Amino acid sequence: MAEATAQPISFGGKTSVPSKAWQLLAPALITLFFLLVIPMLIIFVYSFYLFVDVGVDKPAFQFGNWIEFFTDGYYHGAIWTTFRIAITATVVCAVVGYIPAYFIATTTFRHKWLLMLLLILPFWVSFIIRTFSWIHVLGNQGFINATLLSIGIIDEPIKMLYTEGAVIMGMIHFLLPYMVLNIYVSLEGIDRNLVSAARTLGATSWQAFREVTLPLSLPGLAAGSLLCFVLSAGTFVTPQILGGPRDFMFGNLIFDSLMDELNWPMGATLSCVMLIMLGSIVLIYNRIMGLSQVYKSFR
Amino acid sequence: MAKMSETRRYERLLERFGNGDLPRRDFMSLLGCAGLAVGVSGTVMTRFARQAHANVEKLRFDGWGGIVSESLRKGAFTPYEQATGITVIDGTFGSEEEHFNNIKASPEGTYNLHLSSGVTIYKTLTDAGYGAVINEDNIPNLKLVMPALIEPFRAITPDGLSAVPFDYGNTGFAYNTKYISKEEAEADGANIILRKDLKGKLGGYGSWQGRIWHAALQSNQNPNGIEDMDAVWDKVREHRDLILKYFGSGAELMDLLAKEEYLACDAWSGRVAGVQKQGHPIGYSEPPGTYSWMETLFVAKGSPMPEAEELLNYMLDPEVSIAVAIGQNYPPSLDPTKVDMPPEVQALPAFDPTGTLENLLFADANYWAENRTEWQRKWNRVEKGG
Structure with a gap:
């Protein structure tokens, strides 16, 4: 038994565990190295290049782009807006997503797979199309305004589209399945006997939920929140389609630099900033919760 | 003396042309004479054209998509493909700046022609060194284009155009x-x-x-x-x-x-x-x-020029230009004093029957x-x- 614990993993009965593991990992690591690490390094190097004119830059080692980022409040304001929108979307997803996740996890419905299918159904439709669909719901002549006008509740359409609220709504639509899946996985893993034990000891349903189910499902909730936050903070399409002129996020500034101003060095700098910000959040999460919770959801 | 096959004759001419022993004009003239000699036009000339383009298999054209691309496909690209054997790949972009980035990030020759928006972006593209130099002699239909539309581009690149005006x-x-x-x-x-x-x-x-x-x-x-x-x-x-x-x-x-x-x-x-x-x-x-603004057909550096120029000529063909104009509701760049415009084109906003465009501010x-x-x-x- 002692020998068995000394060799926790055995590949074909051989003892060369590390080399075998590296061999198996090699394709993934090589792919990641060439398709992720190298491009990120190139972007980092590009952030020191000098922007000469529209679409023209030259290799250099200068800190102009970084100094501009650190000294220009325009970028700092965008970071604040991005975090505010991303946190709001994440919190709403957590609250709204918990209920269906709990229902799916605890239902005795025989065809649970059908509920799961419904959950992933939105993924079958393009993200862009799903985002555009909100125009027909929230617009002045959209479903909500048309209904309220036709039954006489309002005289003028309510402005819902091209607002920050519409941006958050679009994000929730896109992110909710990620949150529900994570919470569901976490709830599924909870031993039902613990809830029964709590009830036996005199806890009400609400107390059993608050003292047992909710704490045990927190890792899933946290994993879902991390995913939702990172995905929402990095988006630029949703504000572009559903937001007004002032509803922009940090990703939109990267888009502006690269696609409008054709200023690759500044675009690269802002991309690095985004990567560092989101990477830091993932590291903090890992420190507190452990990333294993995220992987668990995809087992 | 053994009779030389058409293919062999063409290959020898091509070799001399490639070595620089034969000017392009002479090369084209000889090809034309050969065409006449073998019985004029039709299938034989088509075969020649296919051989002439043997090394170029495809050309890429990028635009905004929609009705313009559909009209160009029907009126210009398909006939061009049939005549030359070169495939025209239709691409689309969301903005010209996006396409600019694509050109910049790709090896020369990856992107060939695109529908470009006006003189400002033309200057940006050519100043950045992404424009090819067009041989206007290879585009007979360019003579039908309004000089008022060509001159602003000639002023930016006096050594040769990198684009031809298409509509305004x-x-x-x-x-x-x-x-x-x-x-x-x-x-x-x-x-x-x-x-x-x-x-x-x-x-x-x-x-x-x-x-x-x-x-x-x-x-x-x-x-x-x-x-x-x-x-x-x-x-x-x-x-x-x-x-x-x-x-x-x-x-x-x-x-x-x-x-x-x-x-x-x-x-x-x-x-x-x-x-x-x-x-x-x-x-x-x-x-x-x-x-007022004009759109051009821009040729990117590294494109196979004779083939690109031939495609431009197809696209400036009055029939094609007019069909696209009616489809997209913008007047073509063709001079109305040289080309008869149908009533649908004459009724389009901004259409100038004089061809001088003096009333428009670019x-x-x-x-x-x-x-x-x-x-x-x-x-x-x-x-x-x-």
Whole structure:
């Protein structure tokens, strides 16, 4: 038994565990190295290049782009807006997503797979199309305004589209399945006997939920929140389609630099900033919760 | 003496041409003579043409997609493919800057031709070194294009064109006739998009150049020689605070006008014509100083030039140009004094029957390109509330 614990993993009965593991990992690591690490390094190097004119830059080692980022409040304001929108979307997803996740996890419905299918159904439709669909719901002549006008509740359409609220709504639509899946996985893993034990000891349903189910499902909730936050903070399409002129996020500034101003060095700098910000959040999460919770959801 | 096959004869000519022993003109002349000698035109010439293009298998054309691409596919690309054996790949882009990035990020020759928007971006592209030099002799249909459209490009690249003009249009002002009368719209001029009583129902194109142009008109300045930039930015901000949102594409513009989300906005003449054809109550005005622009067929550096030039010639063919013009509602670049234009084209907004375009005001490429970096950067901030 002692020998068995000394060799926790055995590949074909051989003892060369590390080399075998590296061999198996090699394709993934090589792919990641060439398709992720190298491009990120190139972007980092590009952030020191000098922007000469529209679409023209030259290799250099200068800190102009970084100094501009650190000294220009325009970028700092965008970071604040991005975090505010991303946190709001994440919190709403957590609250709204918990209920269906709990229902799916605890239902005795025989065809649970059908509920799961419904959950992933939105993924079958393009993200862009799903985002555009909100125009027909929230617009002045959209479903909500048309209904309220036709039954006489309002005289003028309510402005819902091209607002920050519409941006958050679009994000929730896109992110909710990620949150529900994570919470569901976490709830599924909870031993039902613990809830029964709590009830036996005199806890009400609400107390059993608050003292047992909710704490045990927190890792899933946290994993879902991390995913939702990172995905929402990095988006630029949703504000572009559903937001007004002032509803922009940090990703939109990267888009502006690269696609409008054709200023690759500044675009690269802002991309690095985004990567560092989101990477830091993932590291903090890992420190507190452990990333294993995220992987668990995809087992 | 053994009789030399057509293929062998062509290969020898091609070899001499490739070695520089034979000028291009002589090469083409000999090919033409050979064509005549073997019985003129038809299948034999087609075979020759295919052989001449043997080393080039495909050409890429990028545009905005939609009706323009469909018309070009039908009228130009398919006949070109049949005649040369070269496949034309139709690509699309969301903005020309996006395509600029694609060209910049790819090896030379990856992207060949694209539909480009006007003289300012032409200067940007050629200054950055992405333009090829066209041999105008290989594009006989270029002689049918209005000189007034070619000259601005020749002034930017005097050593040779990198693009040929394809169509032109105006950015005037669209308004919903249920809410705004023609008289009101004409009296308002460029200020129609600053009407406070229409707050939240106004719009405009989210582009630095269009916004600054219109703000110059609103502050009574010459858009090609702005003296008070602060007044311009004030007008840009004033408009920003009144609008529902900036539109980003022609399809979005049409949708917002048709759904009455916009009651007034600046708008591309062809797109307005499109909405009007759909039966929506949309009027259109072009006050003095209305922004006129032209689109070109730009050839990127590294493209196979004889083949690209031949394709350009197909695209400038009157039949193709007119079909595209009717499809997209923008007049073609062809000179109406040289090419008979059907009534549908003559009825298009911005159409100039004289072919001189003297009544249209285009952007001064040098002026706008000179200020582009600063103005675009500032616009991106003003747009977002700055």
